[in-house]
Amino acid sequence: MKLKRNIAVSESGFLFDPTGGESYSLNEIGLEIFNLIRDRKTADEISSQITSEYDVARDDFEKYYFDFVGMLRQYKLLEDEE
Amino acid sequence: MKKQFERPYIKKIRAGIPSKFGMSVHNEPVTHIDNNPVPELIKQFGSPLFVISEKTLRETYAIEKRAFQTRYPRIQLAWSYKTNYLDAVCRVFHQEGSWAEVVSGFEYDKALGNNVPGSQIIFNGPYKTEEELRKAIGNDSFIHIDHFDELYAIISIAQNSDKKPKVAIRVNMDTGVYPMWDRFGFNYENGEAWDALNRISLDNNLELVGLHTHIGTYMLSTDAYKTAMTKLADLAARVEKKHNKSLKYIDIGGGFASGNTLKGAYYQGRDIVPGFDEYAEAITSALINSELNPSKLPLLILETGRALVDDAGFLLGTVIANKRLSDGRRSTIVDTGVNILFTSFWYEHEIHPAKSTSDHLEETTLYGPLCMNIDVIREAVAFPLLRKGDNFVIKRVGAYNMTQWMQFITYRPNIVLIDMEGKAHLVREAENLDSVRGNERIPDHLK
Numbered sequence: 369m370k371l372k373r374n375i376a377v378s379e380s381g382f383l384f385d386p387t388g389g390e391s392y393s394l395n396e397i398g399l400e401i402f403n404l405i406r407d408r409k410t411a412d413e414i415s416s417q418i419t420s421e422y423d424v425a426r427d428d429f430e431k432y433y434f435d436f437v438g439m440l441r442q443y444k445l446l447e448d449e450e
Numbered sequence: 451m452k453k454q455f456e457r458p459y460i461k462k463i464r465a466g467i468p469s470k471f472g473m474s475v476h477n478e479p480v481t482h483i484d485n486n487p488v489p490e491l492i493k494q495f496g497s498p499l500f501v502i503s504e505k506t507l508r509e510t511y512a513i514e515k516r517a518f519q520t521r522y523p524r525i526q527l528a529w530s531y532k533t534n535y536l537d538a539v540c541r542v543f544h545q546e547g548s549w550a551e552v553v554s555g556f557e558y559d560k561a562l563g564n565n566v567p568g569s570q571i572i573f574n575g576p577y578k579t580e581e582e583l584r585k586a587i588g589n590d591s592f593i594h595i596d597h598f599d600e601l602y603a604i605i606s607i608a609q610n611s612d613k614k615p616k617v618a619i620r621v622n623m624d625t626g627v628y629p630m631w632d633r634f635g636f637n638y639e640n641g642e643a644w645d646a647l648n649r650i651s652l653d654n655n656l657e658l659v660g661l662h663t664h665i666g667t668y669m670l671s672t673d674a675y676k677t678a679m680t681k682l683a684d685l686a687a688r689v690e691k692k693h694n695k696s697l698k699y700i701d702i703g704g705g706f707a708s709g710n711t712l713k714g715a716y717y718q719g720r721d722i723v724p725g726f727d728e729y730a731e732a733i734t735s736a737l738i739n740s741e742l743n744p745s746k747l748p749l750l751i752l753e754t755g756r757a758l759v760d761d762a763g764f765l766l767g768t769v770i771a772n773k774r775l776s777d778g779r780r781s782t783i784v785d786t787g788v789n790i791l792f793t794s795f796w797y798e799h800e801i802h803p804a805k806s807t808s809d810h811l812e813e814t815t816l817y818g819p820l821c822m823n824i825d826v827i828r829e830a831v832a833f834p835l836l837r838k839g840d841n842f843v844i845k846r847v848g849a850y851n852m853t854q855w856m857q858f859i860t861y862r863p864n865i866v867l868i869d870m871e872g873k874a875h876l877v878r879e880a881e882n883l884d885s886v887r888g889n890e891r892i893p894d895h896l897k
C-alpha cells in the first residue's frame with residue numbers, strides 16, 4: 369500500500385492533498401499510522417508498533433486500522449494498487 | 451504504562467464547500483459593534499483593538515441571574531477575576547450585584563480597588579501568603595482552603611487574632627468527567643474533605659461558612675454539575691447532622707461553556723453548548739432534592755467566568771498580506787497574533803470580515819504577525835478573499851485573553867468599552883516603549 373506522493377502533512381495532523389485540493393485533519397493516532405504507512409511499513413509492522421505503544425489488543429486494533437485505511441482509500445489518498 | 455488508545459480518524463475539512471442544500475456557507479460580515487462601524491473604531495483607536503460591549507455584559511448577566519433565580523430563592527454571583535480583571539469589566543459586574551472571586555493577592559487588591567467590601571470577596575487558590583491571609587481575615591473575606599498546610603496556617607493565625615476567620619473548603623470529586631480535577635482542594639471520595647470539615651468544626655477560633663468546588667472549565671455536561679452538587683449537599687447535610695450547624699453557602703464554582711468551538715470539535719460550540727437554564731436546572735434540582743433542612747437552605751454562589759464574558763469581547767484586526775504556501779495553500783497574515791489571542795490555542799475562533807464580501811470562500815491558514823512558527827490563529831478556515839488593509843472581527847474573545855495575553859515581540863493594544871448608549875471609551879491604553887522598558891534597569895557598566 370502506498371500513499372500518494374505529494375500529500376503534505378503537518379505535525380499537528382493537518383493534511384493537504386493538492387491533487388484533489390482537499391484538506392483533512394488527523395487525530396494523534398491517525399497521524400502516527402499515516403506516517404508509518406508513508407514509511408512503507410506493512411500492516412503487521414504497524415499493528416505491532418501501535419499495540420506495543422498503546423493500550424489496545426491486536427485484533428481490536430486491526431479493525432480500526434482497516435477502517436482507517438478504508439477512509440484513506442475513499443478520500444483517494446492512496447496510489448492505485450498494482 | 452501504555453498510552454491510551456483512541457480510534458484513528460481522518461476527517462475532511464469541509465470549509466467553504468456548498469452544503470447539501472446547495473447553499474454556500476456564507477461568512478456574514480460584522481460591520482458594527484453596538485452601532486459603532488468597525489473601520490471607524492480602528493481609525494480612532496488603532497489595529498488590532500479589543501472591544502467590549504457593556505450591553506452584552508449586562509444582558510448576559512441578567513440571563514444567568516434569571517435562570518438561577520427562577521429556580522432557587524437565594525443566589526449570588528461572584529465575578530471570577532482571572533477571567534477578565536479589567537477594572538471596567540469588573541465594575542460592570544459589581545454594579546449588577548456581583549461579589550469578587552480572586553485567586554491571588556494581586557487580584558484581591560484589585561477587587562478592593564474596585565470598592566468591593568472585604569466581606570464580599572471570595573479568596574480561592576492554592577497559594578495565599580501569610581500576609582494575604584491576615585489581610586483577608588482582617589477584612590472578613592471568605593477564605594476557601596485548598597490544603598491542610600493552609601488550614602493549619604489559618605489556625606495558627608486565628609489563635610493570636612481577635613478576628614474569627616470565615617472559612618470554607620474547596621472540594622474535588624469524581625463527577626464522571628475525565629480527566630478529574632483533583633489537584634485543588636480536598637477529595638470527597640477518599641474522606642479527606644470530611645476530615646477537614648471535622649477539624650474545622652471542632653475549632654472554636656474558625657467559622658465554617660461554606661463549601662466550594664470548581665469542577666473544570668468549558669464543561670459540556672450538566673450531569674457533572676448535578677453530581678457535584680449532590681456530593682457537596684451530602685457533605686453539608688452531614689455537617690448539619692453531626693455538628694448541628696447549617697452552612698451559609700455552597701459555591702459551585704464556574705466552568706460553564708461559552709459558545710466558542712473547541713479545536714478539533716466536530717460540532718460548532720454554539721450548537722451544542724448548554725444554556726444557563728440547563729446548568730441551573732441540574733444544579734438547583736440537586737440542591738433542592740438533597741437532605742438539607744429546607745428551612746435553612748444555603749446561599750448558592752456561582753463563579754461563572756467565560757460564559758459571562760466571552761460573548762461581550764471582540765478583537766478587531768487588519769489583513770497584512772496574502773501568500774501562497776509551497777503546496778499551493780493560501781495563507782493570510784493578520785495583525786492579531788497569539789500573543790494577544792491566547793485562546794486561539796484552544797478554540798477555533800469565529801472570524802468575520804468587517805464588510806460584505808463575495809460568497810467565494812477559500813480554505814485559508816491565518817497567521818499572526820509574529821516571526822514565530824507557533825503564531826497560527828486558524829489552521830484551516832473557509833475565509834473570504836480579503837485584501838491587504840481589510841478589517842475583520844474575531845468573536846467571543848472576552849474571556850481569558852485580556853488577562854493571559856503576553857507582552858511579546860510587540861505591544862499589547864488598546865481596549866475600548868462601548869457603553870449602553872453606544873459611546874466608545876478607552877479603558878486600557880496600548881503599551882509603548884516606555885511602559886515595556888519602565889521596569890528594566892541597566893547596570894552602570896552597560897550604560
Ligand SMILES: Cc1ncc(COP(=O)(O)O)c(C=O)c1O
Binds near residue numbers: 667704706753754755
Ligand atoms: C476557582 C475558580 N472559579 C471560577 C473560575 C471561572 O471558570 P470559568 O471561566 O470556566 O467559568 C475559575 C477558572 O479557572 C476558577 O479557578
